[in-house]
Amino acid sequence: xxxxxxxxxxxxxxxxxxxxxxxxxxxxxxxxxxxxxxxxxxxxxxxxxxxxxxxxxxxxxxxxxxxxxxx
Numbered sequence: 001x002x003x004x005x006x007x008x009x010x011x012x013x014x015x016x017x018x019x020x021x022x023x024x025x026x027x028x029x030x031x032x033x034x035x036x037x038x039x040x041x042x043x044x045x046x047x048x049x050x051x052x053x054x055x056x057x058x059x060x061x062x063x064x065x066x067x068x069x070x071x
Contacts, residue, residue, distance in 0.1 A: 004041055032066060044068035 010018065018034075025032040026045060034041040043066050050065040 004036070004039055006036055006039075026066075 021034065022032060026049075030045055032041070032043040032045055046067040049067055052061075052063045054061045054063075
């Protein structure tokens with residue numbers, strides 16, 4: 001696994017498609033695989049993950065940390 005840090009501006013449709021890809025992997029796969037331009041993201045998936053929600057006058061930020069399966 002390589003280090004990857006990106007920020008994106010996505011319209012609602014593209015964001016929905018990305019979230020659907022993540023949701024499908026969480027439901028049906030052992031690993032999340034995403035392509036970003038010239039980088040690929042591969043993340044083994046565990047059964048528990050962390051989620052954070054932050055809201056202020058500028059908007060709402062939703063973040064989650066996908067953890068790999070622990071032995």
